[in-house]
Amino acid sequence: MSTTSIWNNFRTELFAFIITKVNDKEIANDILQDVFVKIHLKAGSLKQEEKLTSWVYQLTRNTIIDYYRKKNILTYTEEFQDIWDDDSESEDENKICVNCINPFIQQLPPNDRDALEQTVYGNISQKDYAEKTGLSYTATKSRIQRARGKLKDMFLNCCLAEEGKKCNC
Incomplete structure (x- = not known):
């Protein structure tokens, strides 16, 4: 085509x-x-x-x-991209769920939040973040993975706890 x-x-x-x-x-x-x-x-x-x-x-x-x-705007993240695919029930529900992510990031422990914000949304490499904070590269990768996991858990527990539940976080 x-x-x-x-x-x-x-x-x-x-x-x-x-x-x-x-x-x-x-x-x-x-x-x-x-x-x-x-x-x-x-x-x-x-x-x-x-x-x-x-x-x-x-x-x-x-x-x-x-x-x-x-x-450097966080309103949509690939971490949850599979939730907003073509099969999504409603674009309005998608917008509501996207709006939940920023408050969830604010609920992360400060070290996890900082690592996630700077590396994922601040365009700094994990290696540079490790050097900047004095952490090992392995510890930095673990911290970011842990932060993403916590963020995903918060999102799933609030927004998708029950099938068909509307997001109202």
């Missing part, structure tokens, strides 16, 4: 998807353009055309994540 036909089939749908994640039309248009540049450049890597929709949405989600990383 050509980039032009993908554009014609997906642009409106993807724009609507992106706008629910960034809440800004100009930014959504920029991200949409970035997505289609990636589609054009990577179209040859798609082996099975029947997986086109999921592939396009995966590229879109990754591009949104890249936008937030560059802007």
